[in-house]
Amino acid sequence: MNQIKKDEGRIEKWVLRRAFDDEEYPYLPKHILYRQKEQFSDGVGYSxxxxxxxxxxxxxxxxxxSNASFIFPHxxxxxxxxYYxxxxxxxxFPQNSARLTVPGGASVACSTAKAVEWDTAWKYNLDPSGRAALGVHLSAYDAETPLSNKPSKVIDGIPRMMAFPGVAIQS
Incomplete structure (x- = not known):
């Protein structure tokens, strides 16, 4: 039985991907099943x-x-x-009851403040679209580097998370 080992740097949602990885009756082609999860801005385009x-x-x-805290105290x-x-x-939704249902705090790629606490590196990139999150999506800022040219690491036929120079993937 496979065990999850954080230090192996497995791709996000690895357990879920592995559950759908059936050699005899594949649900999806491997290149789709194990492709990198993209942020919101990657789906709609950076422009x-x-x-x-x-x-x-x-x-x-x-x-x-400058008056935001008076207009929106919660x-x-x-x-x-x-603000927009x-x-x-x-x-x-002008009712206070509606306002109280929306979680607050820092967010990266539409995650919650709790998720930001989970990885301290995220608190320095509070972009709700997730662009350039942890260096994975730096190509958003470099028109000369198409995503298809990014290196990938494959171990046992399964793509692993990519590490870029100067970026530490924490477990």
Missing amino acids: WIDGLKAHTARHVTDKMM NTPTTKEA YRMIFERF
Whole structure:
């Protein structure tokens, strides 16, 4: 029986992927089953995320941000993007009971504040889209490097998490 060993640097969701890895009756081709999980911005495109950030910057002023804690005392938005989303939310759900259902705190790739506590490296990259999370998605900032040119490491036919220079994957 296989045991999970954190120090082996297995790809995310390894147990789930392994459960669907049937040699006789495969559910998915291996290159699909074991491909790297992508962040939100990778699915919609980085230019879309950049455009969204530019749009929110035009609609949320510095003065609005300086008064954010008075306007939104519960889970105060800390970025213009978050402030903009909060304005939309409050317009459709103005009740306090709705407001209290939304978790607050730092977020990376739409994770919770608890997830950020799990890996201290995440607290330095609080991008809700997850772009460039832990160095995995640095190609978002480098137009010359297509994702297909990224090196991958395969052990026993199973892709492992990639490590980039200067990035430590913590277990």
